[in-house]
Amino acid sequence: MSPADRKRAYRMDVLLAGAMVVAGLAISGLSVARLNAGKPHPQMAQATQPLQSTPGAETKPSAPAEQATTGARPTGVPPEPARPDADAQKAGAQPALPPAPAEKSAAPIKDR
Numbered sequence: 001m002s003p004a005d006r007k008r009a010y011r012m013d014v015l016l017a018g019a020m021v022v023a024g025l026a027i028s029g030l031s032v033a034r035l036n037a038g039k040p041h042p043q044m045a046q047a048t049q050p051l052q053s054t055p056g057a058e059t060k061p062s063a064p065a066e067q068a069t070t071g072a073r074p075t076g077v078p079p080e081p082a083r084p085d086a087d088a089q090k091a092g093a094q095p096a097l098p099p100a101p102a103e104k105s106a107a108p109i110k111d112r
Contacts, residue, residue: 001009084093 080096084095
């Protein structure tokens with residue numbers, strides 16, 4: 001490509017880019033003008049009706065307050081093992097966890 005052709009192609013690219021920027025700004029300006037030109041819609045605030053208690057609420061006790069958690073472990077319940085010992089299993093105790101999968105081992109690697 002000769003330098004004159006490159007210069008002409010560059011000018012056309014710059015002219016096209018400028019035309020696209022101007023077109024985008026024109027469309028944006030028209031959109032903003034159309035938004036501002038519309039009649040403002042009256043805005044109404046709607047108040048909610050006052051709360052009404054249920055019939056007979058005066059005679060019923062209110063719900064008890066939730067207990068705040070302290071993050072400490074409860075002392076009344078002793079910890080139980082995940083797998084009971086053999087005597088407990090004979091007595092009918094079920095393990096809390098399924099049995100662990102057997103370890104898989106391969107044959108030893110032979111030296112070359």
